[in-house]
Amino acid sequence: MSLHPFRARRALARACMALAVMAAGSAAAAEFTLNPTRVHLDRARSIETLVLGNADTRPLSFEASVQQWAMAADGSWQLQPSDDLVVHPLVFTVQPGEQARLRVGTLEPETATERAYRIELQQLPGGGTDGVQVEVLTRLSVPVFVRPPAPTPATAATLEGASFGADGLRLTLANTGAHYLPPQEARLRLLDAAGRTLEETPLAVGYVLAGAQLPLPVHPVPGQACARAARVELHLPETDATVVAPLPASPRRCGG
Template sequence: MKHTWRRYTECSALLAGLWMAGDAGASGLQVAPTTVTLKSSQNAEGLWLSNTGDNVVHAQVRVYHWTQNDQQDRLVASRGLVISPPMVQLAPGDRQLIRVIRTGAPPSGANAAEDAYRLAIDELPVGAEGKRGLQFVLHYSLPIFIEPLGTKVGPQLQWDLHRRGEDIVLQVSNRGGSHAQLASLSYIGTDGHRTEINPGLLGYVLPGATMQWMLKPPASAFPAGGTLEAMINGEKALQNLSLSDHPR
């Protein structure tokens, strides 16, 4: 069954890609690292939850298998990974190691690709009785990647920029064996004029998936013969790209 987040926080290594539900300044819950990768030889990896606030924090940790179909993220509860411990209580200044444990074999076989999960970390409301106004909690969603056996194949991306009615759509397909994290996108015209598309994290494209994003700049910001500049998995990349009337 498709899982829909009521409050969604996308956490990545890029701080600009962090969105928080509620008043994040009121919470002391911190997570590090914000992305976990298990090599094929690893059965487990860890991350730390810490409380930098002045109040006790209660948190719940759950795991979902992550796929992308029909240009949408799909999250399904899974036992492919188990989390220990799944519930934590942190006093001010405390921290807790959370272990992410793989229960089965890593992806294998011809053309095996990286597998992906999402770790949902929810701060639970505590002591809200008698308090006035809305009580906010914090939600993190951390990507977890499982590398396949054999040689790792990086992302292989196909780009398309096209119109959909009055909207401009960026479509990216990944024919490689591992994910692509897209961030800090700009379009540079032949005259050198730069248009910022998205300053922070745009999103991910998993192996074998195609994703689409509606862009804010108007069609006039994408003259023919321009170049798309983006950070892909933290490295700058350039792609020649022109606006078309139909997706390829």
């Protein structure tokens, strides 16, 4: 199973920073704030403003680009350059202690299905760091969703492919609603035929776009719980929903 995109990016960023520190002795990363961190556009609100504040002691420059965002069957992100959104300005500099305002809009707010994008804000080299430091350039990725009017249901999900393998419980979370499911700390429960809880554990769940699916991390299950489990429940606190799936009696490979 491939590494989830946000985990892969976080691991890569840490590795790059570690290499910079080893090579130069120290690394300088920009300090800033961003609000909001997620954008929703629709027919009633086709323009939003992002505010980026510079909490650093040096000017910070960024270049913006737009990517259309989809998800493959394995949950990986598919990003393609897009001109569906209007972003202004595309290149900007924020002085220390000041703020920059980035306007984000769509010329096509009418949509039958939710469209997803990511605005990539790439920090540009400043050239003002000390000679003994390596400047760590930041790349921000802001999700943007263009939503259809008043869908029903807005959010809905199912669990698919529930099964036990030699490495544990396998599940896929499918988003059958009209809106994306946000990242959240879900609760996974295994229950027996009488509805008694055999095991309960937190489970980190990433974005699931409308109409997409996300294979969840394989969850190791003790042999006794595996043998007795009749169904699985996943509670999604962000939407206050619980999705349930039966567990097939066979084939079932339970460990010790």
